[in-house]
Amino acid sequence: MRAFITASFHPAAKARLERHMEVAHEDWRGRQAIYFDGSKFAERIRLLGADVLIVEADLVHAEVLESCRGDPVNIDLELATRKGIPVFHTPGRNADAVADLTLAFMLMLARHLPQVAETFQGGGPAFERTGDFLEMYNRFTGVELGGQTVGLVALGAVGREVAARLRAFKARVLAYDPYVRQPPEGVELTGLEELLRASDFVSLHAPVTAETQNLVSRERLALMKPSAYFINTARAALTDEDALYEMLVAGRLAGAALDVLHNEPLQGDNRFLSLPNVIVTPHLGGATHDVVRHQSDIVVDAIESYLRGERPRWIANPEVLEKPPG
Numbered sequence: 001m002r003a004f005i006t007a008s009f010h011p012a013a014k015a016r017l018e019r020h021m022e023v024a025h026e027d028w029r030g031r032q033a034i035y036f037d038g039s040k041f042a043e044r045i046r047l048l049g050a051d052v053l054i055v056e057a058d059l060v061h062a063e064v065l066e067s068c069r070g071d072p073v074n075i076d077l078e079l080a081t082r083k084g085i086p087v088f089h090t091p092g093r094n095a096d097a098v099a100d101l102t103l104a105f106m107l108m109l110a111r112h113l114p115q116v117a118e119t120f121q122g123g124g125p126a127f128e129r130t131g132d133f134l135e136m137y138n139r140f141t142g143v144e145l146g147g148q149t150v151g152l153v154a155l156g157a158v159g160r161e162v163a164a165r166l167r168a169f170k171a172r173v174l175a176y177d178p179y180v181r182q183p184p185e186g187v188e189l190t191g192l193e194e195l196l197r198a199s200d201f202v203s204l205h206a207p208v209t210a211e212t213q214n215l216v217s218r219e220r221l222a223l224m225k226p227s228a229y230f231i232n233t234a235r236a237a238l239t240d241e242d243a244l245y246e247m248l249v250a251g252r253l254a255g256a257a258l259d260v261l262h263n264e265p266l267q268g269d270n271r272f273l274s275l276p277n278v279i280v281t282p283h284l285g286g287a288t289h290d291v292v293r294h295q296s297d298i299v300v301d302a303i304e305s306y307l308r309g310e311r312p313r314w315i316a317n318p319e320v321l322e323k324p325p326g
Helices: 011-018 038-047 062-067 076-081 095-110 114-124 130-139 157-169 192-199 243-249 289-307
Strands: 002-004 022-023 052-054 149-153 170-174 187-190 201-204 229-232 255-258 278-282
Touching: 002 011, 002 038, 011 022, 011 289, 038 062, 095 114, 095 157, 095 229, 095 278, 095 289, 149 157, 149 192, 149 243, 157 170, 170 192, 243 255
Parallel strands: 002 022, 002 052, 149 170, 149 201, 170 187, 201 229, 229 255, 255 278
Antiparallel strands: none
16 A cells, blocks of 8 residues: 655654555645645646545545545545545644634733834833833733633634633633533533623634634624624634724724634735734644644544554544445
């Protein structure tokens, strides 16, 4: 057997996989390109004679699946299932990384750290009188998370990790998730509108589905307090970006932190970059070296289970294990 890996992959996990098969590794970061063209990707797979395909960013749609032996976000899962191809995925691979960034955003907003850093870059102001220092001190006085109510929209892998971290900060944590009956310790389940009205920080952690598209709409954003902060490290499609921008400009929200935007990759002329009360990052939530190790281990665990004739823990289309390829 031969595996073709285009994902970023940890060397130790690659060595484990090489005990079972030949491995060709062409990291998409190293080649600085993504296979959007299915025919070119399929040609490369055929050339290598791959039996196992491990991807992170490349698209695996009809042309690829029809030519080779597939996180389901960028894979034609329905076609893979019809062809009897098991698709292993890596839920939670970046949960810790995104949760860390979310907490960093909250702390930066709570203590006005971006504004403080900008004020003192290049030397900063001169404090000639006590009043000069007091003016700066009062301007940058913030809040402690322990005295705040944080609302989490969804309690999946990331939402639960954010909730766990907030316990250490002694914040009150509300959560909206219609699929959760038993919340983690210290988390209060509530309705979405109630969460938006009550929270000092609102943080989105839901996947994009037909049900969650524009979940935090213009009308729902308007329920938030003018003193509240909005954080999105999930997906831009969860909210009305135009309404969010207008509310930030009008002072109807205290600020925001956004790792996801409708137009990506982030460009220098993005309108949110001009707002002093907004932190913008270019979709870096999962950008840690640890995520590569996590996803590599999860994938190799799944492949080894499958080769032993066992059911892998994370399989997106388990029905293929019960029936022959169609």
